[in-house]
Amino acid sequence: MAQPGFIRNFSAEDIIPPNRLVAVSAAADFHVGLAIDASAIYAGVTEQGTDDHLRVDVVMTQSAPIEFGGDIAAGDLIVADADGKAIGLDLASYVGETKIHVAGWAMEEGDAGTIGDIFLAPQLIATIPSA
Numbered sequence: 001m002a003q004p005g006f007i008r009n010f011s012a013e014d015i016i017p018p019n020r021l022v023a024v025s026a027a028a029d030f031h032v033g034l035a036i037d038a039s040a041i042y043a044g045v046t047e048q049g050t051d052d053h054l055r056v057d058v059v060m061t062q063s064a065p066i067e068f069g070g071d072i073a074a075g076d077l078i079v080a081d082a083d084g085k086a087i088g089l090d091l092a093s094y095v096g097e098t099k100i101h102v103a104g105w106a107m108e109e110g111d112a113g114t115i116g117d118i119f120l121a122p123q124l125i126a127t128i129p130s131a
Contacts, residue, residue, distance in 0.1 A: 005062030
């Protein structure tokens with residue numbers, strides 16, 4: 001069971017479903033958008049999602065329930081798929097990338113559609129391009 005820590009209300013760039021990863025917006029301060037890959041800095045996980053007034057509560061620390069976008073094992077590092085769902089990091093999918101943002105790690109296993117808990121531990125994997 002998730003035990004969310006710090007929760008902050010943000011303006012959302014668009015309607016965002018509940019239990020999805022969101023990223024810090026480059027467009028405006030204190031705005032978030034749906035995370036669609038591992039290229040942006042994660043702000044956290046949405047609680048209830050947004051409606052037409054475009055405000056969203058985001059769990060930023062500790063653990064959060066999130067919808068899995070594929071099969072996940074406990075301990076997998078988590079990134080976002082194209083729908084903001086949690087997927088396990090597969091480094092082979094990021095060959096040539098110099099920055100990979102990770103949201104945290106899975107606290108339990110599950111398959112696509114499962115609402116499972118992740119521990120939010122944002123980190124950056126930086127790679128040095130080969131010469």
